Amino acid sequence: MLFINRGNLDQLLESLRGDYRVYVPRSMGGSTGYSLLGESDTDYVIGSIRSFDPLKSFYFLSREKVAEDFKPDILRDEKPPCIVGAKACDLKGFRILDFVFIDDEFGDPTYMKARKDGLIISADCTDVGETCFCTAVDINPWPEFEFDINLSPVDEGFIVTTGSEKGRDLVESRKNLFSDAPEDQVEAVKQNRSNIKSRVMTSAQEKGIPVADRLKWVIKKHYESDIWKDVSEDCVECGACNTICPTCHCFLLYDQKSDGKLARYRMWDSCMINDFARVAGNENPRDRLWMRMRNRFDKKFNYFPEVTEEIGCSGCGRCTAACPGKIDIREVLAKLEV
Numbered sequence: 001m002l003f004i005n006r007g008n009l010d011q012l013l014e015s016l017r018g019d020y021r022v023y024v025p026r027s028m029g030g031s032t033g034y035s036l037l038g039e040s041d042t043d044y045v046i047g048s049i050r051s052f053d054p055l056k057s058f059y060f061l062s063r064e065k066v067a068e069d070f071k072p073d074i075l076r077d078e079k080p081p082c083i084v085g086a087k088a089c090d091l092k093g094f095r096i097l098d099f100v101f102i103d104d105e106f107g108d109p110t111y112m113k114a115r116k117d118g119l120i121i122s123a124d125c126t127d128v129g130e131t132c133f134c135t136a137v138d139i140n141p142w143p144e145f146e147f148d149i150n151l152s153p154v155d156e157g158f159i160v161t162t163g164s165e166k167g168r169d170l171v172e173s174r175k176n177l178f179s180d181a182p183e184d185q186v187e188a189v190k191q192n193r194s195n196i197k198s199r200v201m202t203s204a205q206e207k208g209i210p211v212a213d214r215l216k217w218v219i220k221k222h223y224e225s226d227i228w229k230d231v232s233e234d235c236v237e238c239g240a241c242n243t244i245c246p247t248c249h250c251f252l253l254y255d256q257k258s259d260g261k262l263a264r265y266r267m268w269d270s271c272m273i274n275d276f277a278r279v280a281g282n283e284n285p286r287d288r289l290w291m292r293m294r295n296r297f298d299k300k301f302n303y304f305p306e307v308t309e310e311i312g313c314s315g316c317g318r319c320t321a322a323c324p325g326k327i328d329i330r331e332v333l334a335k336l337e338v
């Protein structure tokens with residue numbers, strides 16, 4: 001294992017700006033949010049908890065032109081993204097998005113390009129958010145997959161692990177910035193991971209969330225129950241729970257004339273909105289809000305595990321934090337356990 005101090009990390013990120021759009025997490029009004037790293041910019045925070053914005057927004061943009069005059073493959077004319085400080089829950093999101101958008105024949109070219117050419121420098125969580133419950137969906141609060149380089153914060157720097165060929169090449173090409181990891185600091189990482197994991201587990205257990213392998217079963221058991229009417233009572237159908245979610249990926253396509261050309265755009269959509277499933281003839285298979293709420297939970301905890309063996313939720317807790325109706329996903333799951 002290797003060690004990098006904060007000054008050398010600043011240099012590493014500065015050097016990456018030539019090839020990537022480097023996004024860093026910064027403290028913003030009591031939370032953490034992403035923005036572009038500028039020249040000689042060292043104002044960023046590694047560690048802490050996940051950002052308020054999901055990382056999908058750099059790969060699957062909220063609104064994007066995908067075709068012009070019936071010609072597809074409008075690839076983004078910009079450098080690929082380098083995301084710094086990505087957390088395990090967002091990396092889990094890629095497992096779902098990759099399933100949806102990566103395919104030889106029908107894949108999304110802009111998403112696939114950003115995933116292939118981008119760089120992920122992830123980081124361990126060093127705190128637990130009020131709404132976090134990653135351990136309940138079998139995710140540890142430190143990155144274990146989908147990263148190129150991972151940073152585990154310790155005194156005066158970071159323990160570095162590599163997770164891909166790209167990450168190993170990057171470290172090799174800038175050897176002078178790294179040194180061997182001191183044994184006591186490697187031990188400190190193990191201690192931090194164990195502390196944070198037990199805090200998340202305690203918080204999830206206190207909420208009464210079913211353990212991961214029961215989630216599919218509890219959704220099936222309550223599919224026809226009145227619980228869905230109860231839990232959707234305070235929903236105002238804003239769609240925030242979908243747009244803020246790192247695993248939600250639904251979109252709609254629309255055409256717009258601009259500069260004499262016909263442009264096709266792709267835009268995030270939300271399965272909580274009434275029109276989402278409406279089809280020709282004004283038929284709507286989910287015309288009641290409780291049906292849409294049930295569908296959202298069914299997709300995440302039943303459908304996705306069935307087709308991908310991955311739970312469609314990373315336990316990031318963003319939907320709970322964003323919901324104006326104060327609907328807490330942990331409380332809904334706990335109700336289903338009864």
Ligand code: SF4
Pocket residue numbers: 234235236237238239240241242272319322323324325326327
């Ligand atoms: S964020 Fe809350 S209020 Fe908005 S659609 Fe989702 S559940 Fe409903």
Ligand code: SF4
Pocket residue numbers: 241244245246247248300312313314315316317318319320329
């Ligand atoms: S459903 Fe909620 S807790 Fe689960 S990944 Fe999406 S935003 Fe995070």
